[in-house]
Amino acid sequence: MNNIFIILSAGKSIRFKGKLPKQYSIYNGQMMLDHSINKAIKSKLFSRVLLVINRNHLKFMKSTKKTKFIDVIYGGKTRADSSRLAIKYAKKFKPKNVFIHDAARPNFSINLLKRLNKSLIKNKCVVPYIQIHDSAKYLDNKVVKNLDRNKLYLTQTPQCFNFNYINYLTKKNRYSVTDECSLVLNNKDKVKFIKGELNNEKITIHKKDNLNKITYGIGFDVHRLVPGRKFYLGGVLIKSKVGTLGHSDGDPLLHALTDSILGACGMKDIGSHFPDNKKIFKNIRSTILLRKIIKKIKNENFLINNIDINIITQTPNIKKYRSIIIKSISNMCMVSRSQINIKGKTTEKLGVIGKKKAIACEVITSIKKYEN
Numbered sequence: 001m002n003n004i005f006i007i008l009s010a011g012k013s014i015r016f017k018g019k020l021p022k023q024y025s026i027y028n029g030q031m032m033l034d035h036s037i038n039k040a041i042k043s044k045l046f047s048r049v050l051l052v053i054n055r056n057h058l059k060f061m062k063s064t065k066k067t068k069f070i071d072v073i074y075g076g077k078t079r080a081d082s083s084r085l086a087i088k089y090a091k092k093f094k095p096k097n098v099f100i101h102d103a104a105r106p107n108f109s110i111n112l113l114k115r116l117n118k119s120l121i122k123n124k125c126v127v128p129y130i131q132i133h134d135s136a137k138y139l140d141n142k143v144v145k146n147l148d149r150n151k152l153y154l155t156q157t158p159q160c161f162n163f164n165y166i167n168y169l170t171k172k173n174r175y176s177v178t179d180e181c182s183l184v185l186n187n188k189d190k191v192k193f194i195k196g197e198l199n200n201e202k203i204t205i206h207k208k209d210n211l212n213k214i215t216y217g218i219g220f221d222v223h224r225l226v227p228g229r230k231f232y233l234g235g236v237l238i239k240s241k242v243g244t245l246g247h248s249d250g251d252p253l254l255h256a257l258t259d260s261i262l263g264a265c266g267m268k269d270i271g272s273h274f275p276d277n278k279k280i281f282k283n284i285r286s287t288i289l290l291r292k293i294i295k296k297i298k299n300e301n302f303l304i305n306n307i308d309i310n311i312i313t314q315t316p317n318i319k320k321y322r323s324i325i326i327k328s329i330s331n332m333c334m335v336s337r338s339q340i341n342i343k344g345k346t347t348e349k350l351g352v353i354g355k356k357k358a359i360a361c362e363v364i365t366s367i368k369k370y371e372n
């Protein structure tokens with residue numbers, strides 16, 4: 001099948017705080033541009049992929065596949081220029097059809113490619129579109145007016161053409177257009193619109209990678225159990241003849257929990273935030289430390305999904321304290337009780353924990369980051 005998949009990737013847009021142009025940054029596990037290349041190859045609909053890049057971007061392409069199916073050419077100043085250059089270059093391969101796609105849309109499906117290709121049998125120009133669900137207005141001579149959203153189409157890419165036809169229109173056209181199907185419409189020819197995909201949006205939002213990304217953090221802590229100390233567990237005072245030894249109140253559950261939260265947020269560990277050689281933290285309640293961390297992560301837009309806890313100890317019997325500890329943690333972390341799970345474990349009287357000389361806790365927390 002002699003079809004060519006053209007990817008327009010000459011845009012200069014630089015990601016927020018990033019040195020890389022958007023299309024070369026990592027998106028969902030691979031370079032944004034590679035998503036389009038790989039799907040085009042996987043679809044088996046194309047004899048060639050033609051990449052149109054900015055001449056200053058060649059250095060970013062080191063990791064991109066190099067096969068005889070992929071040609072790289074330099075684009076022009078505008079999108080229309082790049083597209084014109086690509087069509088001119090494609091001519092020597094005598095393609096039947098060309099698909100013209102923006103590198104900033106990595107989320108289309110192979111199924112969309114197949115539907116577009118099928119539709120090209122009977123049409124010279126096929127374009128995916130979606131309808132809008134928000135109400136739309138427009139500004140007309142300083143007056144805001146209503147637009148009928150049922151009549152509004154948002155066009156996507158790939159836009160697909162019979163090659164000879166688009167080659168003819170491109171040569172004929174002297175104006176800059178924002179997409180190729182505008183050439184067809186300007187020529188008063190028919191565009192076949194087929195349903196696009198909501199996922200096939202243009203990636204323009206900065207920090208998109210972090211949106212709804214879930215991360216996990218693990219925490220672990222052990223404290224000695226000695227007479228004459230208070231025994232705090234999850235912020236709850238436990239009735240006991242022994243208590244935990246520590247610089248702070250020695251709450252192993254809150255220490256492990258705090259570490260797991262910091263881990264999931266990529267914010268080091270509890271010792272970096274509250275050094276235990278500092279006098280101000282002597283005998284401090286761990287609830288205060290945890291609340292401070294919760295405040296910090298909230299400021300960074302982190303949200304706790306769930307907390308799973310193992311308490312490994314011979315004393316106390318965790319069953320008795322489970323619901324009161326969950327309530328305490330739910331208050332401090334500002335999450336519902338259903339997001340917290342506690343499991344009690346003993347060591348079958350083995351080792352220092354089995355001999356009631358120590359208590360250990362492990363916690364896994366999962367965190368989501370959201371945009372403002």
Ligand code: ZN
Binds near residue numbers: 223246250251
């Ligand atoms: Zn500790």
